[in-house]
Amino acid sequence: MFCHECTLQNHIYHPLHRIEIWNRSFFQHITLKQLGVRVQLGHNPGERCYKPSPTAGDDFVVIGLDGIHEIALDFCGCTSAQIRYKQLLRMRWYPATVSEPRTAATFTVLQHFHILSFESKVSAYEFYHSLARHTNNSGLVAIRDRYSAFMRMVRQWHNLKQLGCGGRGHDPAGVNATAKGELAVLCPTCPQPGKNLPLDWEKEPLFTRWKYVLFVAIDANFRLKRKVVSSDTADPSLNAGWVYFVHKDSYKSYLADRATEKQERSTCVSHNAVNMADTKSSHGLAATGVGTIDCARHDMKLPNGVGDLQKGEWYINMDYIMCSALLILAMSMINISYDIACQYVGRTDGEAPERGWSNINRVASSTKEMGPGAHRDTLDDHFSDWNWKKITALGERFLSFRRTLHKKMVEAVKWTKEHSKALAELEKTIQPALIAQWKAEVESWEEDNSSPNPFESRFNHNGLITSGMDLEDQQARLRSSLANVSLHDTDNQKATTQTQITSLQRRLDVWARIQELYMPVVCQLRHQSSEASGKSQELKPEDFNLWLPSQLPAGTPVDQTLAGHKWELRYVQALDALNKVRSHLRLQSHMYKYKDKNVRGQVGSTRAKKIIDAVESRKHTSVLKYRCACSTLLSLGHRLEKCGWELTMHPLLDSDVKPMGDMEQQGRGTISWIWLDSHADNSCTENEHIQDCNIRLEWCKACARAHWWSEEVELLLEEMRQVLAFLRWQGSWWKEHMTLRTLNSAPAQEGLSAYACHQSALLWSDVPTLVSGGVLILESGEIDAPTIDTPPQL
Template sequence: MQMFCHECILHGHTRDPLHRIDMWNDSFFQPTTLKKLGLCVQLGHAPGDRCYNPHPSSSDDFVVIDVHGVHEIALDFCGCASAQIRYKQLLRTRWYPATTSDPRTAATFALMEHFHLLSFESKVSAYEFYHSLARQNNNAGLSVIKDRYSAFMRMVHEWRHLRQLQHAGRGNDPNGIHATTAGELAVQCPACPHPGKNIPQGWEDEPPWKYALFIAIDANFRLKRKAVSSDNVDPSLNSGWAYFIEEAAYKAYLAHQVGVKQDRSTCVSHNAINLADMKSSYGLAATGVGTVDCARHDMKLANGVGDLQKGEKYINMDYLVFSALLAFTFHLKVHIDECQRNFSFNWSKHVGQTDGEAPERGWSNINRVAMSTKEMGPGSRQDTLDDHFGDWNWKKITALGRTLLRKIRNTIKWKKEHEEGLAELERTIQPTLVLQWRKEVEAWEEDNSQPNLIPITQAAVHLQLAELEAHELQAGINVSLHTDISPSRLITAGIDLQDQQQHLKTDIANASLHPTDKQKTTMQTHITTLHRRLDAWACVQELYMPIVSQLHHRSSEAGTTNTAQLKPEVFNLWLPSELQPTVGCDDRLAAHKWDLQHAQALDALNKVRSHLRLWSHMYIYKDRNVRGQAASTRAQALIEGVEVRKCASVDKYRCARNALLALSHRLNRSGWDISLPPLLDSQVRPMGDMERQGTGTISWIWLDSHVDNSSSENERVQDSVRVEWCKARARANRWSEEVELLFEEMRRVIAFLRWQAEWWSERHSSRVPESPAEQEGLAAYACRQAALRLSLVASFQDLWKDVPMFVSAAMDIPLDSDSKDEPTIDTRPQLHS
């Protein structure tokens, strides 16, 4: 810190009138202002030059906001004959005026640029930012400065809009800003296909899937807006020029459709759709936003964003989709099996590894501004979100070099691995079968309305056994020893009782140490009910399996005589699988038991997979959307409930497999243990990237079967092999397609950036203003933008220069390597436009 006299302070701060000054008062340094010391800022002239006709700003103070605080200064505007209008004098000083009519407040360009970037990276609100600056002046509240928060908000709104216009080259257009067309301010994805910009002439004659545009739609119900202000009071400055659609036409369409009843989803119960009309919207002008995104590169599309009024209504989302002139795709993680089979990208040709979840990745970025935009007027909110979407797209573009490089490296690795896995599987299958299956699956790919492969279930086995017994009765063959309970029904009931015993064990293990009377009543009811069912079943069992009477007699000698004296959860049912091979038991009962247990094992495995999918979906949903202790506790309780059911399904699988193992020797069954191997705890895990089934180490439970065709297995196992072969083929094909798509996207990025550089170069002199200085500024900005695109081209080409080499050589490349010497792409001549 240096000490200066009064005169030197004023002289030294003619160019720095916003510095904060401390003055020694004989006891301590006391804050003061340059205005109190007598400094007056003169605009329109160099410091020290004389203005012959100064115009004071007013008798009131002029306020300037900069990075050091909120300052009251004395200000004189130039009043010379050649003087510019007041707001232009402020702009020449790099102070942004709060209004063009008699401005009394301004903010420095440095402050506006600082807040603009900070709002993107930290999502700080204008309210928090402004008041942190105000506290820098006096944190004790003793120095009163007029509140300029509203003026600051207005300046931020205008600043965002002007910067978007500048970045889109509207200042270089001779037709002016009002000639801006819908969506023109949006930052376009250079990797997507743009006819006339980055795809070759005659592309229509090539395979069309390489030039397809992949989009995804989604809704975000955290981006609400309260019913404050109005379009007249706070209009949008962008007015449909960026990502939000034009509001007037959108609202007119919705008003015209107000009487249309919301269609119900025919898939899984989708509350965002089916309950759209029932969702509370009290006090809200918008309950969220819907968006249309580039599905492969996670970028918002122009005119693909709009407010939602009640839920994720079809009329809203349809308008957004068609306003972007695109088709839409589905969320598949929460859809029913039929939707997943018919529409899953895993089985669809020519989609590569597109997952359709691009909007979800963008929400994590934009959700942080939800609270600050919730209180804004309609225009300010839309333009603020437009600006954030544009920044998100721009950051995606600048990262495309390394993003696409990382993807191509991983894709080559997985392409090679899955192709080798498919080849290894096909070596164990008869070639004629492979040809037959390939013909069938190709026919299904061309017309997926054809029947799909569905594994046999326990319910299907029940039906088969019932039909078999009905056929035997018609033929005069009746082996039933009970008028109401057939052999298959006896075994089915026994297996059901095993399940009930297991559930009771789980309930007892999870019971509270201090249960309530209601909990005690419920538990005792379960126990009593199971007692009665076990007694009734045991009586019928003795008809079909007389040996069990001896076994029960031995139990009575050990001190127990009936189920009432035993804990029902541990009562031994003596099913065929629990008897020694030397013990007499009807092989027909053992066969029924084997068929049912085999189907039960498959059913249990399906439930394990289902619970894992649900667990993963709920966990991700909780992590992304649930906030607050109460909501988190409820969500965690639901997840724990799914975990309990998953563990029960694992136990059921192991129990059924143990029964199969015991019966297989008696019935001389072989080969089944290949498709139903032991299930270890380490193998009970989600698929990795879940529905995509493409990356990560996948547990065998997601592969259905690893059996070959050389075993003496029945047709059902062969179907399992065919299902696995179809999955392996689909995975290999999708990764192979991904390589081609990534190559094409790399080429398109280079071509688009070159086209964009040429576009900026053409605007070097497209507009000729009256002032030579303005012309020079427009030309310099256009040249800088063109050079920036060419610099990105050079950077990306340097990163990608080795890609063609290691793709063609199918090199072994570690996944997600952070090495600075990683292969990079120039792709001569493939990626040059």
């Protein structure tokens, strides 16, 4: 409790405090301005100004962390006075304009919102109005609306922070000399020429140079839309291609030159992002999403690796964004992973962009309402924060590697040991001559991809039949889906069914062309069937006749090897289907007992019935699969002179499909033959060539897995070296910037030097020697690699 005079004296240093006054009945809010406090800029608090300039400051508004304040403010008009916006900056108040400012925001509130937007993704609109309610939540007091000014200050603050962290204030060339992507937060673990790679790394032999490859992943996000709001003229970007978004002018020019080009369609699978790009709704949208390029191993956005999309995931957009990022990085060895490029990359999963989307998608609701410049600048800022948090997550104190890299190394060493052991066990059962032959085939294919691929089956007959059986299953599932279609299906359900039809039709077209190479007779059979029916069967893929060997008319010539493959596969399929029938019967019996004992009420009974019906449906599918397989065995058995299999593969009647305990419960009948112990005829063995093919494929895969993890260990060791080298380079870079620019003002020069010194000490200086149980990275950069038997303890 203070008197009026003491209150004024106490608040010389705290002009934005909120106070209350006793009105003889209760405490009510009152402003310091109403009490007579005037804020004098340009002088120490309480110091007299001989030429105050109050006219522009009687209605000054300051946005602070505890609300929106109206104050009486006097600018200094002395001869030695700074320009007005500088007087505000020295007060740690950021002006909304440099010309006659009447609104400012405290550095504290701007810093607070900056961090809060990163962590909670709160919008500036929500934050500002929470400050307004904090000022007065009664709704009865008019509060000055400074939202537009606050948005402008926030954008400028973010931009200045990026420029400062990029060292642009220390460069004599100034801000306008900033290069493309220069303000982006770089990944210290990725190879960076001139920063963390050996001087002659490009001259090293290929068996060591592969460790310097850059792994990148491409993806698009259609949540980050932007409505047709404002324009680049009214709302220009402050970054202008300096961070992650590509420069708008050259990007738009490139797209305009290729506006008439048609999108190349995907022919392997149904990629909606590509094939439906022309049909995606863009009504009312200036951008339907963004495309990004990330480093695939460390989940960080690359400089100039982000761009707006206008019509789905067009290749022309992604091509430009990719080339822009690669031009900045200047790497000659690049490994690209793209979810619509049908490519898989070793132990790199390629899903880095997807993990980042979960973080950035939360700002989509606010950024879609922004103008083009604000949209790009805001996302640039959030991407920088994402990259920065990735760097700090490398380990405790950034350099001890107790988190990310340590976890990856422990996992890589563990699985290298496991897969090497598994490979050794497999090789004990294979003749050394075969291993040597297969190894030579793998190395030959790795040197020249035009050589036979050792990872593919060489018995195309077998692959043809397997694919045909898989297509039969898809046809059955599609018929089931179409049978359950109702008049009231949702749009999503209809779209799913249509996608299923399109995907099956595409696979059937490809399979049919290949089948005609091995079974020329089917071409004539399809032609005859089409003439007899008078309509094209291609319109109904679920009814398309595959003409597998068992489906050919009697007397039709057929390749005996092909028929043999079909018989063996159907025999195995019949055994598998019968096992599934037994499994579903056991589960169904258990669920009935559980329902009778534990489930009560209509809701519980309905749910239980739905689950039991699902099991019944799967059981019925397995029964049909067994009957189909047995029908094929019977059809081909006579041609191939197969015998003995009928003793174990009986016809499966509906009365046979019953639980084992059904006889005891009813007190009559016998146990179904499906539960009796039976063994397959040993004379029905698989073809020796198929066995050889399977063993070779398994060896190739086991060898590849062992090599993947072994290479992962080497790659992680190189990344550890690269990150330490990058940190040393960054520390030296900031030390060089301490004296790069010369100013006339001694305090300003000292400020530049202090900032550079602070940045150098923040993360990059005094890089310690990394010593771990078996892993040693020396100050010279040399690596003492661990042995596989001793996983590193960092």
